[in-house]
Amino acid sequence: MAITISPxxxxxxxxxxxxxxxxxxxxxxALALAVFGGAQLVAQIEGDRGIAxxxxxxxxxxxxxxxxxxxxxxxxxxxxxxxxxxxxxxxxVGGPDMPLESIDAMVSSVVIGHExxxxxxxxxxxxxxxxxxxxxxxxxGGTAGTxxxxxxxxxxxxxxxxxxxxxxxxxxxWQRAWAEFQTSTSPVDYVRPTGSGGxxxxxxxxxxxxxxxxxWRTVLGQFDASDVLSPVARLERQWPxxxxxGTFTARYGPDNKFLGSFTMTAASEQDLPRMLEQAxxxxxxxxxxxxxxxxxxxxxxxxxxxxxxxxxxxxxxIKLMPKEGEGPVAAAPQPTPTIRAEDVSGAPxxxxxxxxATPDAAAVDAALGAVRGAPGVQGAATVSLAIGGTSVMxxxxxxxxxxLASALRTQGWKVAGGxxxxxxxx
Numbered sequence: 001m002a003i004t005i006s007p008x009x010x011x012x013x014x015x016x017x018x019x020x021x022x023x024x025x026x027x028x029x030a031l032a033l034a035v036f037g038g039a040q041l042v043a044q045i046e047g048d049r050g051i052a053x054x055x056x057x058x059x060x061x062x063x064x065x066x067x068x069x070x071x072x073x074x075x076x077x078x079x080x081x082x083x084x085x086x087x088x089x090x091x092x093v094g095g096p097d098m099p100l101e102s103i104d105a106m107v108s109s110v111v112i113g114h115e116x117x118x119x120x121x122x123x124x125x126x127x128x129x130x131x132x133x134x135x136x137x138x139x140x141g142g143t144a145g146t147x148x149x150x151x152x153x154x155x156x157x158x159x160x161x162x163x164x165x166x167x168x169x170x171x172x173x174w175q176r177a178w179a180e181f182q183t184s185t186s187p188v189d190y191v192r193p194t195g196s197g198g199x200x201x202x203x204x205x206x207x208x209x210x211x212x213x214x215x216w217r218t219v220l221g222q223f224d225a226s227d228v229l230s231p232v233a234r235l236e237r238q239w240p241x242x243x244x245x246g247t248f249t250a251r252y253g254p255d256n257k258f259l260g261s262f263t264m265t266a267a268s269e270q271d272l273p274r275m276l277e278q279a280x281x282x283x284x285x286x287x288x289x290x291x292x293x294x295x296x297x298x299x300x301x302x303x304x305x306x307x308x309x310x311x312x313x314x315x316x317x318i319k320l321m322p323k324e325g326e327g328p329v330a331a332a333p334q335p336t337p338t339i340r341a342e343d344v345s346g347a348p349x350x351x352x353x354x355x356x357a358t359p360d361a362a363a364v365d366a367a368l369g370a371v372r373g374a375p376g377v378q379g380a381a382t383v384s385l386a387i388g389g390t391s392v393m394x395x396x397x398x399x400x401x402x403x404l405a406s407a408l409r410t411q412g413w414k415v416a417g418g419x420x421x422x423x424x425x426x
Contacts, residue, residue, distance in 0.1 A: 051171055051179040053192040060135055061182050062089035063111070063127040063277070070121050077122035082110050089128035095138050106134040125274075150287075150296050154191045154225035158205045160234040165205035168195030174233040177276040181284070188287045188296070191225045202385060208232075208256055213301050214365045216254045218382055226298035227253055231283045233276070244272055248279045250286040253299050260286040349378065351394060352401040355423045358391040367424065371395055374407035 065085045071077030083100055090103045111127035159166055159174035166172060175195065183190045193199045202219060208230040210216065220226065230251040237244050244266040250259040262282060266275035290296050356367040364385065371380045376398035384392040397404045405415040405422055416423040 051176050052194045052196075053179040053181075053183075060093055060130040060132055061111075061127060061185065062092050062130075063113070064274075065089055065092075065126045065128065066124075067126060068121075068123050072120065074117045074119055074122065077120060078115075078117060078124075081122040081124055082126065085110065085124075085126040086128050089130070093130070093135075095135070098138075106130050148291070149187045150189050150291050151226040151298050152189045152191050152224060153296070154193070154220055154223050154228045156203050156208055156228060156230045158208060158230055158232045160205075160232065161237075167203055167205055167207075168193070168200040169204075173272060173276055177273070177280045178231070180277070181280050186284050186288065187291060188229075188284065190229070191223050193223060198384065208251065210361065211254060212361060212365050213254065213299075214368055215361060216302050218368065220302065221381060227296075227302065229287065230256060231280075233279065235272075241268060243267055244269070244275070246275060246279060248283055250283050250290075252287075252290065252296065254302060255299075259290050259295070348400070349396060349398050350400040351396055351420070352404055353421045354380075354393050354395055354404075355390055355417075355421070356393070357425055358385070358387055358389065360387065364391060367391075368393065370408060370411055370413060370424075371404070374404055374411075376403055376407075 065088050067081040067084050067088075069077050069081040069084060071080050083104065086103050086107050087100060090098070095103070107128060108131040109129045111129065113125040113127060115122070115124035115126075155178060156167055157175050157178045159172045161172075168175065178190075178192065181190075183192070193203060195203070202222075207219070208228070216228070220228065232249040232251060234247045234249075235244055236246075246264045246266065247261065248264065249261040251257060252259055262279075264275050264279055266272045287296065354367075354371060356363070358364050358367070364382070364387075368380060368382070371377060371393065374397070377395060378398065379396040380393050382391060382393045395404065401418060401420055401422055405418070408415050408422075408424055413424045413426065416425075
């Protein structure tokens, strides 16, 4: 059995030595900012930002078992407390009456949430995980049930506390609670990012408020997800060390749809992890209910590609073009030059890095749309997003960078560079 621990214009005056020193220091500071600005950008993604989620398990887990046991020694009381937790956990999952030795043989690990060991007393909050291969014949397949499972859904847990909204900027308690949640017991297929590296820059609290389908398609494609879930926790502390009121809201989709909300209260900071753990379970219940009602279907507008747009233009062309037999035409149409699409079939496929300025989200959409609409482009995805700076995308194109550059110039883009790296701008 394993254990898991879990401003008037002034008269010109002589500059005093103190002011002169201040100006010199100001110039030095400005120079330092210019020189080390790049290092500060790198620092935005350094450090411990996210919490890696627990490995999903198909085993049967029961959490929150309280034990208070005495014994001849603290070690004996501890063992007795674990056995008592195993017995209570077995009753909670609906197991039949069995000897304690048989129940212990089916336990794969005991999760220690909190414990106090005295000379002859043991007080703890424990969790028990039963091996599904051994216990499944008695208690079934766990709490996930046999109903339908959802499509892969990207999870962005938003924490609002002290007037600040965050996701992966720091190691917050709300993200920790979701990282420790056993998703195998839920029919909702959660895709939980770790928040490391560039993920903390892409998945922010403001991301949930975006409406651009092109932007969402790019983000979800990096995590192999079909849609997004945004559980929001708003914590309000009454006074330092006092009660904490929590308001929890389940939201879904690129339009941030409201699914449900509830409130809970923690007695103190020490009681906050327990409240958040229970809140995760209740939010998961809201998502389960939405799944059963058919409300967690992936938004079709996210994955609608250029084919749907081409069909819409074709239908519009058919409606606007005159049909045969509708009457004489006033004037014969003048011949117009036909631009033939360049045949890139059979051309070698290359990967091209494209740099583009992104002052706002609309610039990202415009650049991605232009590149993806170029002939021969088989795929384009952002690898670095810098709103207010220069972003980078990786493009797979048949014919190489020269053909891609030529196609972008015909669309009105200014293209610099060549070969495997291009820089585009309006």
